[in-house]
Amino acid sequence: MPVDPNASITITAFDWVPDFAKGQVRDLRVRWALEEVGQDYAVRYLPQGQQKEAAHRTLQPFGQVPTYEEDGQALFESGAIVWHISERFPGLTPKSAAGKGLSLEWLFAALNTIEPPIMDRAQATIFEAKDPWSAPRLPGIDERITERLQEASDRLGTADWFAGSFSAGDLMMVSVLRIIEGEGLVEAFPNLADYVARSAERPAFRQALNDHLAGFTGNPPPGFDAWMAELQSHQGELT
Structure with a gap:
């Protein structure tokens, strides 16, 4: 299903993450579930750091993504959101x-x-x-x-x-x-x-992954390049 800014469901996601996190941020789990049950959704993208601000913490007290909003209800934690979707819409819950x-x-x-x-x-x-x-x-x-x-x-x-x-x-x-x-x-x-x-x-996973990856259009926070260089210098010691 297409991402639709006018959809009744809104999720949150980051507009930038390091390369190693692309395809792993937990909004992908929610996108996948929504694709499996055939529901359009909108995405509110957060620059890095904004997830820790008060406005987002009203939805996610731990300052993380994703969140899920629909008809005045807000949920956080990917497992709870996926289970809610499976209960709310047919397609992810066995009948028995x-x-x-x-x-x-x-x-x-x-x-x-x-x-x-x-x-x-x-x-x-x-x-x-x-x-x-x-x-x-x-x-x-x-x-x-x-x-x-x-x-x-x-x-x-x-x-x-x-x-x-x-x-x-x-x-x-x-x-x-x-x-x-x-x-x-x-x-x-x-x-x-x-x-x-x-x-x-x-197909639902492929669509969700494509949309997840397409959302990374933002910029890294200040100091990221130096942090990444230091990180890479030590990762070789763990292989």
């Missing part, structure tokens, strides 16, 4: 009670079980790469990620989707697994690698 329960549990598993060690890895390899504790932590982080991926792989088995048909739970699981795509961790489990690839071929 059992299927709905499976979708919900895998949405929570993605955010509460799979994502935390993956974000620990991002913290160590990106934001804390220059700190002396990062390199020693990385093997332990990867071990925890691999354990969780093995468990998820075992449960998925030969199935296409965790809840029988593609659902909000799968959308969130794939969104989380994509964070480490190309690092050799997901690729160690062929059924998970195929699961991510299968999801990325969905």
Whole structure:
């Protein structure tokens, strides 16, 4: 569905992020969900720093994106927004009670079980790469990620989707697994690698990703180039 400035749904997104964050900012999860259920939406773009100002914190108290607004209701947290969309519109929730329960549990598993060690890895390899504790932590982080991926792989088995048909739970699981795509961790489990690839071929995902990437038309904040140069000088120590 096209991004429509007159749509009844409005989400927030950044107008600029570093290259390593493109395709990963969590507004993509919401865009994908809206595409799956066939809903137009508008986007209010925030320059870096504006998300911490009072006006945005009335919508998102932690000063992050995305947010979701419709008919006077405002939501934050990508998991809550995706689940709300799946409840509000048909297309992301299995029809049976059992299927709905499976979708919900895998949405929570993605955010509460799979994502935390993956974000620990991002913290160590990106934001804390220059700190002396990062390199020693990385093997332990990867071990925890691999354990969780093995468990998820075992449960998925030969199935296409965790809840029988593609659902909000799968959308969130794939969104989380994509964070480490190309690092050799997901690729160690062929059924998970195929699961991510299968999801990325969905027309709704392709449209959401294209619109997500097209929105990065802003400029970096002052001091970014120096920060990035320092970061890159240390990242080689973690490979």
